[in-house]
Amino acid sequence: xxxxxxxxxxxxxxxxxDRVIKTSLNYGHLVVSTSLQCYVFSTKNWNTxxxxxxxxxxxxxxxxxxxxxxxxxxxxxxxxxxxxxxxSSPKFPGMRTDILNAPTISLSNDILxxxxx
Numbered sequence: 555x556x557x558x559x560x561x562x563x564x565x566x567x568x569x570x571x572d573r574v575i576k577t578s579l580n581y582g583h584l585v586v587s588t589s590l591q592c593y594v595f596s597t598k599n600w601n602t603x604x605x606x607x608x609x610x611x612x613x614x615x616x617x618x619x620x621x622x623x624x625x626x627x628x629x630x631x632x633x634x635x636x637x638x639x640x641x642s643s644p645k646f647p648g649m650r651t652d653i654l655n656a657p658t659i660s661l662s663n664d665i666l667x668x669x670x671x
């Protein structure tokens with residue numbers, strides 16, 4: 555993956571061991587999910603990402619807020635801090651993660667909203 559600073563035209567090449575599934579760039583962080591791991595980069599330092607293993611290999615959505623980010627995969631919803639700490643894994647009866655995407659889920663610093671059927 556190539557990251558280019560449009561102000562000074564600096565280029566950083568980011569390499570991953572596995573195929574990239576999803577990416578999200580917001581709030582000073584780049585979150586990249588591959589088939590096995592999640593990488594969290596600070597836009598201030600591209601050289602040392604935080605890396606952690608994923609429970610499921612099929613991340614279908616990444617949402618970011620200022621203080622944390624959300625991963626949706628086939629197994630559930632996972633809310634992480636930018637330091638890689640799992641904050642919450644909300645569940646509700648009849649939850650189908652295959653229909654959760656940007657129009658049906660929203661995240662802020664203190665609220666997670668999920669539209670039901």
